[in-house]
Amino acid sequence: MTKTISAIALFAATIAFAGAQSTSQSEWPVYGGQPAQDHYSPLARINRTNVKNLQVAWTYDTGEKGVFQPSPIIVGSVLYSYTPSQKVIALDATTGKLLWKFDSGIAGTQPARALAYWSDGTSARILAGVMNYLYALDAKTGQPIPSFGENGRVDLREGLGRDPATVSIALTSPGIVYKDLIIVGGRDPETLPCPPGDIRAYDVRTGALRWSFHTIPHPGEYGYDSWPKDAWKRSGAANNWAGMALDAKRGIVYVPTGSAAFDFYGGDRLGDDLFANTLLALDADTGKRLWHFQAVRHDLWDRDFPSPPALVTVEHQGEKIDAVAQTTKQGWIYLFNRVDGQPVFPVEYKRYPASTVPGEVTAAMQPLPTMPAPYARQALTEDMLTRRTPQAHAWAVKEFRTFRSAGQFVPFSLDKPTIVFPGYDGGAEWGGPAVDPDTGIIYVNANEMAWLGGLEENKSSGASGSGLYQQQCSICHGDDRRGSPPAFPSLVDIGKSLTIDQTRDTIRQGKGRMPSFPAFSDEQLDALIRYLQTGHDDKTELKSESGSSTETEKYNFTGYRKFLDPDGYPAIAPPWGTLSAIDLNTGKYVWKIPFGEYPELAAKGMKNTGSENYGGPVVTAGGLLFIGATNFDKQMHAYDKATGKLLWRATLPFSGNATPATYEVNGRQYVVIAAGGKDPRLPIGGVYVAFALPK
Template identity: 65%
Template sequence: MTRKIAQGTKKLRTLASLATLFVIPSVLVATREAVYAAEHTKPAQTATPQQTTDWPVYGGQPENDHYSSLTQINKNNVSKLQVAWSFDSNEVGGLQTSPLIVGRMLYAYTPTQKIIALNAATGKTVWTYDSGVKGTQPGRGLTFWKQGAETRLFAGVMNFLYALDPATGKPIDSFGEHGRIDLRKNLRGDYREQSIVLTTPGVIYKNLIIVGGRNPETLPSPPGDIRAFDVRTGALQWAFHTIPHPGEFGYETWPEKAYLTSGAANNWAGMAVDVNRGIVYAPTGSSVSDFYGGDRIGDDLFANTLLALDAATGKRLWHFQGVHHDIWDRDFPSPPSLLTVQHDGQRVDALAQTTKQGYLYLFDRVTGKPLFPIEERPVPESNVPGEKTSPTQPRPTHPEPLGRQILTNQMLTERTPAAHQFALDKFQTMRSEGQFVPLSVGKQTIVFPGFDGGAEWGGSAVDPRTGVIYVNTNEMAWTGGLVENKGSASAGETTYRSLCVVCHGVNREGAPPAFPSLVGVGQRLSDSEISSTVRQGKGRMPAFTSLNDEALTALLEYVKHGPSSAPGAKSDKVELASANAANGQSYEFTGYRKFLDQDGYPAISPPWGTLNAIDLNTGKYLWKIPFGEYPELAASGMKNTGSENYGGPVVTAGGLLFIGATIYDRKMHAYDSETGKLLWQFELPLAGLATPATYMVDGKQYVVIAAGGGRDPKSSSGGRYIAFALP
């Protein structure tokens, strides 16, 4: 059933609600276990030969700390690492998966979201499960559950959540509808018209699996309810409405009845769990539409909010909204990390949350009290008709932001004199005033750090022994703007401007490679291929299942031929579908644009990506280094520039920080976690745009990463897993 939250009486714009918490005793589930009875080995805190130390949860443990106590691979011998085994799925498309390792089994995805089980010591295939549903969205990980001798492996494939037998890969028929549940159901209206996919795995609390999902970033989009399902039956146990219903806390921060039409405010990045206290921490993203909020005036709780929920019931315990009335797509991009710090002479169980704008927040995880002060700072007001922005936005006083916060003409590229002049000429046409500057009509605004962070979905690693957090970030500048929606000549154009313009731009030119151009797409793809992509989504593109056949046909004509195509006759069905798609938006986003020079390199001065270590006991940086580089620039002497990077780090008790993530140089790295010194690196066949995992089998420690590429237009994509170990 759906849980209703009693309406609060405190001010809704609060830095954190200090609600009293009930401590719920619990036992740790989804911990270290074996799968095959014939290969079963008991877990141990200190691994010895014939024993296994696992990586049983996305993020390492329920706390999402990305930490391992293993020490066999350490600072003294990491330079000797070599490939122990590799697995090639022989598929294209890229990978973002952090695999699970339980006993002697490694569980992961292929690029088309087949689920595979490999022997964790050899990389040999044990089983493969093909659901018959082609995965076109990222699959970042799976979820493992165990109680007694009973085990289940949960896998999201598009809008379905499957429960598999970990030993055989076969669906468990008693779960949901013959082994799966459809996450489109129980949201709003006709479930067949909803679009939601599970890209980041759910988390386990006792006999519940708690999930969010990825929603479209344009209307129509379903609400981003956070839901808990019974692990055995698949029955819905509770749902938290991130767009509040009448009588629920936060309802007044939206227009009346917004819950019937507004969408998203979803947890797409994943969650962390305090198992002992029974609290699940779920950060949410923005509500739609991302860049114009004239139809959702107000602060829009619980969009862009870090939520602490009672894991057993879904009741809100406390919350912190990181962006009020977001019009910059400033989602919380990753699960929080749980750790313990020294604060004011006491040990405090804390929570660290990163952001796209480069802020890092630290809270008492029980009360929600900020451990470093958070200030509500005045920000510019929007001058776009119909828009009403928040007068203030929060910012922590410590730590200092992970990246530069405002781009000036003194920070433009000096790669060549021509590149500098090109950047300067473009810069002088744009608005650059720092964080939370509302987008303008007719002029591009610089968003820095860009729409892809700051911090990103890979998440952070924390060392529970020291209270140090490790975060990789992007330091790229992007631009955005608005155009007035003056109506269009055809139903296809209306639908395009509502659903597609946010990524592919008003002129269908996109921002390659992340957002490809659609100019000439009819010469590259057939109508059926384009239709399939629209219906099912692909990569960063969500599925648009609400379009009827006539509306889709009209959209195809516009996508292929642009506004020069004849408008044609409009049937009632096309008109209705187009009107539903547009949803009365007065202004539209011009599309994502990176601020690049004429040769495609960042138009700003380095670093373009960094790796950071921060002592959360004090809020002070221990080290910061450029992270990644362009091989062709490095060959010409321009080294250590940093670069875009996706996928997070892993920290170990052996004093090491393992991370892949860099797009262009395709390196897997090992750093000294105390100093940031590079100790070892290996050039992968494809970029490792995923978070690694480390584990031990039969006394040997392994580090494994998914190498799939897919973001560098000069390189191919695929689906490989590569494991390293000492000789």
């Protein structure tokens, strides 16, 4: 359904839209600023000299709470974005006044990071993902366009070689527009069953499928022999959840992909598993592969490419090179010639240990760039443990000696936990980097957290509630249901906080980082909920055919677990988050600083520790780097892009875990960010805050 629009609001929307027919340098019309995904703006009205005078220009409170990570797009004087429940909104970009709101009637439970905009010069439409649907909305009114797909939407569950009713997919990052195409990926589950991560292009006018690229190759396609026979029928993921970049002049779309399902045990997908963990360069007109680079062969560590790549021109060894830069969770940056895929800096293949888990065969070698140096530490040693207090240090040392910590690409074992550092959330994450096209400097914010991982033999039957839990839920909530709060909540005593119906809805629809699980039969879901409520299986096992919709792995992941001290702080020494500036012409660092604080520790004198951070930076011709991102201090920051000096900051109503946008209307420059909060221990909301200089 759609929200009723008043005559006054519709008139205001029409007037605002009149200036939104063509994009210019004053706008922010694409996720990441422009298709190159460089997060760069040529605006300079706000600069090093006057940024200290920034003040709040307007706010818009969505009145909702939930996962809130959108980066708005701005065309003309209209700002388009989402609410936490994935309602699509259009605001007056100078006042924050609501122009229209589209409510699909679907309660969005997944992250929604941006929209896409298309115009032929006479009409324009917003292309919006709402869970598993891609909608085309009239940019002027917010009404669905009936001629697109079926009544204004395309169901992304269809056409993946699976029963659509059992498929979980959500468009969390926006598609990218090229000519009359909208090219999309999608977020898939990290356990089986799971759809393949096909990259698909739809006609922006009709919603018809124009081309599809199989990231798990079909017979006769390049890379088919890097998987077991007919793996595309059973394996899943290798999907683009992070977004894409586009070289519109050359007609090349750059698509980073994630790991294959199941993430942490690959005995059923032996081989390198192309095109998982791969940067793909595709012909944007046809979907034909032009070149590729696989950064992690046979991934067992959830080392997705976490963000869209950024396009930049660098000068290297006296030659100008049109390049594509890709950040990683590991803390590395890969830089390639964007035409032929040749690395700008050498990539070396190094040997790593074999797996000791029966049935697993790890890749013998993995590729590492020789430059730039990593922006996150690569191995955790005992001398790097926390010294926040003597007690915390003693605890960390005792625990650390029970782990295996040997750096990158160490396969998980069955005997003891393995340190993953940087952790599953990076290094870099989905916010993406910013690149200054004038200097070739890339700006990357990163996490430096240690996590644990391990495998255990799956002794549960898929024909029981506990077996279903181990197959589908333990990857996040642990084999003991205790999770790793706050990111992965405990499910022990879940009946005290959620009713049976609420639990059922959450499993069916997903929530936040949790995908939906439509493949469960009603009988399976009832059995799983009984197990979650009681911690025990019902005496009556499920019928064998009831388990046919879920896959049974030989080994379970023991769960995502941060290495935290007893007080809930990182059990390693700071920095726990960083912000780096790296010259891509030379591969050398310009500056690097801790990024973020814990307010309660800062009050006790423990400042500049860095903290976890989500959401990327924006760089401008005014000499500034704008970024929110930090989880706990709720700060919006402006840094001198040349030195890393903090020039201005403001406290947001909630942490700004999103990438900001900057734009200009009527000669006034604005910087806007979505503030919603991330840590469930702290207040959450859904507010847009725009800053500008005083009039």
